[in-house]
Amino acid sequence: MNAEHPSGADLRLQRIERLAACLTRAKEGDLSALDSVVRELxxxxxxxxxxxxxxxxxxxxxxxTTWLELVRQLAVIHSPLALTSWLVRATKREAWRVNARRRKSANPGHEALDDAPDDAPAPDDRLLTHERDRTLWRHFARLSERCRTLLALVAYAERPDYAAIVEALGMPHGSIGPTRGRCLAKLRAMLLADPEWCAA
Structure with missing residues (x-):
């Protein structure tokens, strides 16, 4: 197994505790303690x-930007043991913001939009889609935090980085697929039991 991604639970726990200790030192004023965190993560x-x-x-x-945000948020990070997960989530949020800015800047000007054909769905189709989406997210919110995080990590990436998922969730690589299947099965069962979903 690659030394960069140790497989043993003991090695993973030692790494988490080492990084947490660095964060604690940084919160106490020793910002140089973050150097090893940056090198490792x-x-x-x-x-x-x-x-x-x-x-x-x-x-x-x-x-x-994520590292700068970590320095700004040092005082409010209450669980140093969750440092890796916090950094992964912060990086994903920043990546989403970068993608959103890029899409916005790539949009044509208003003049071009005025002449473009309207391919938008009809209002009743939009309403049905909105209702289905609202029902889906309501049931998604009922899943465990572990399921929500796993499904989000897999869904938002075109090609999911399983190493990042292993780091973020602390779960064995081989259990990602089966756990994802169980989470999807729970979500599917909740949706099928919901009259609003079936009627949409």
């Missing part, structure tokens, strides 16, 4: 950013 965060479809340069910017 920067490759993971870069892969998370790239898995969201960012270019190398945009991924580097997103990761840099």
């Amino acid at each position: 920067n490759p993971l965060l870069w892969r998370v950013a790239r898995s969201q479809g960012l270019s190398d340069d945009d991924a580097a910017d997103a990761v840099q």
Whole structure:
């Protein structure tokens, strides 16, 4: 097994505790303690950013912004043991913001939109879609936090980075697929039992 991704639970726990100790020192004023955190987790965060479809340069910017956010948020991070998960989530949020800005800047101007044909669905179709989406997200919110996080990590990446998922959730690589299947099965069962979903 690659030394960068130790498989043993004991090694993983030692790593988490080591990173948590560095964060605690940083919160106490020793910001140099973050150097080893950056060295160890920067490759993971870069892969998370790239898995969201960012270019190398945009991924580097997103990761840099995440580290700056960590420094700004040091005082409010209450669980140093959850440092890796916090950083993964923060990197994904920043990648989503970068993607949203890129899509917005790529949109044509208002003049071009005025002449473009309207391919939008009819209002009644939009209403049905909105109702289905609302029902779906209501049941998604009822899943366990572990299921919600796993499904989000897999769904938002074009090609999910399983190493990032292993780091973020602390679960064995081989259990990601079966756990995802069980989470989807729970969500499917809830939806099929909901009259609103079946009627939509």
